[in-house]
Amino acid sequence: MDKLLQIKNFNAGYEKNSVKTHAVRDVSFDIHKNEFIGIAGESGCGKSTLAFGITRLLNKPGKIFSGEVLFENNDLMKLNKKSLNKLRWKEFSIVYQASMNVLNPVKKIQDQFFDVMKAHTKWSKDQMTKRILELFKIVNISPEYLQAYPHQLSGGMKQRVVIAISLALNPKLIIMDEPTTALDVVVQRGILQEIDEIRKKLKFSVIFITHDLSLLVEMSDSIIIMYAGMIVEKAPSFDLYNNPFHPYTKGLMRSFPPLTGERQILHGINGTPPDLKQSISGCPFYERCDKRIENLCNKSNPVLKQIKKDHFIACHLFGGDHYE
Numbered sequence: 001m002d003k004l005l006q007i008k009n010f011n012a013g014y015e016k017n018s019v020k021t022h023a024v025r026d027v028s029f030d031i032h033k034n035e036f037i038g039i040a041g042e043s044g045c046g047k048s049t050l051a052f053g054i055t056r057l058l059n060k061p062g063k064i065f066s067g068e069v070l071f072e073n074n075d076l077m078k079l080n081k082k083s084l085n086k087l088r089w090k091e092f093s094i095v096y097q098a099s100m101n102v103l104n105p106v107k108k109i110q111d112q113f114f115d116v117m118k119a120h121t122k123w124s125k126d127q128m129t130k131r132i133l134e135l136f137k138i139v140n141i142s143p144e145y146l147q148a149y150p151h152q153l154s155g156g157m158k159q160r161v162v163i164a165i166s167l168a169l170n171p172k173l174i175i176m177d178e179p180t181t182a183l184d185v186v187v188q189r190g191i192l193q194e195i196d197e198i199r200k201k202l203k204f205s206v207i208f209i210t211h212d213l214s215l216l217v218e219m220s221d222s223i224i225i226m227y228a229g230m231i232v233e234k235a236p237s238f239d240l241y242n243n244p245f246h247p248y249t250k251g252l253m254r255s256f257p258p259l260t261g262e263r264q265i266l267h268g269i270n271g272t273p274p275d276l277k278q279s280i281s282g283c284p285f286y287e288r289c290d291k292r293i294e295n296l297c298n299k300s301n302p303v304l305k306q307i308k309k310d311h312f313i314a315c316h317l318f319g320g321d322h323y324e
């Protein structure tokens with residue numbers, strides 16, 4: 001499969017009054033064309049910072065510390081604003097947590113599409129309207145809403161509109177950062193299924209960020225588990241679900257109901273993640289891990305290693321002297 005995006009040793013966070021929060025720590029991974037990657041992890045593990053960082057949308061005090069983000073071999077970190085703006089919407093777009101609120105309340109839905117289209121294409125009004133109607137069909141919104149204002153739409157419909165805008169120029173990659181958290185679980189699942197169907201039709205890649213691992217297991221091709229700003233496990237979704245290796249991933253799995261089979265008692269993970277303002281020596285999960293090895297896990301930070309085909313893990317229990 002062709003690589004669309006390559007993220008290499010990416011470090012980002014926040015810097016305010018000389019206090020540095022290192023929210024994304026040395027993250028590297030590739031996204032292939034037409035691939036659906038999910039990123040999961042507890043609140044505060046750096047998922048949003050990663051999404052905004054790699055698209056250069058991280059606002060102050062956010063800061064990219066280092067790393068490369070190659071979009072079809074163009075390093076996004078090195079592009080000037082103008083070149084970057086050319087790529088946004090057209091090559092990649094982002095739908096984020098509060099994006100329903102980015103719809104301008106005093107502008108008709110149709111005009112909000114026109115704004116994006118006019119900025120990037122020379123389409124006539126008829127061409128633009130035709131495209132919006134195609135998109136409405138894809139996201140299941142009836143044409144009469146072209147002339148509506150955002151307050152006339154339900155939460156789910158607004159979310160669909162935002163997704164439709166993000167698809168307007170046929171981008172090759174869409175990054176979705178918890179686009180459905182404001183909606184109830186049934187609507188969330190429905191929207192995600194729709195996105196997946198649209199993706200299969202239009203063939204684009206998706207990075208879908210959520211703290212709800214169960215949503216990803218069903219839908220994505222592969223899953224990245226983040227903890228304390230780092231990738232601790234990455235694997236094909238089915239593999240990760242059936243055979244998770246990292247003690248943190250196993251803990252996350254125990255915190256949501258199984259997709260099939262008998263009901264089980266759910267167990268959370270005790271303790272809290274480390275403070276990302278501090279430097280971390282050793283494995284970031286050490287304090288909470290029931291499999292930790294004294295004098296090893298607290299001393300050296302495990303690097304991400306491949307332990308079987310397409311399955312990577314950062315844990316001293318695997319791939320080293322302490323192979324389980």
Ligand SMILES: Nc1ncnc2c1ncn2[C@@H]1O[C@H](COP(=O)(O)OP(=O)(O)OP(=O)(O)O)[C@@H](O)[C@H]1O
Binds near residue numbers: 014042043046276
């Ligand atoms: N504007 C900011 N200024 C300072 N620190 C921030 C800022 N935004 C986020 N952080 C910190 O950066 C770290 C990563 O936050 P981030 O929002 O990326 O995590 P997340 O995994 O997306 O969480 P959530 O699932 O709750 O959205 C956290 O420690 C958070 O407190």
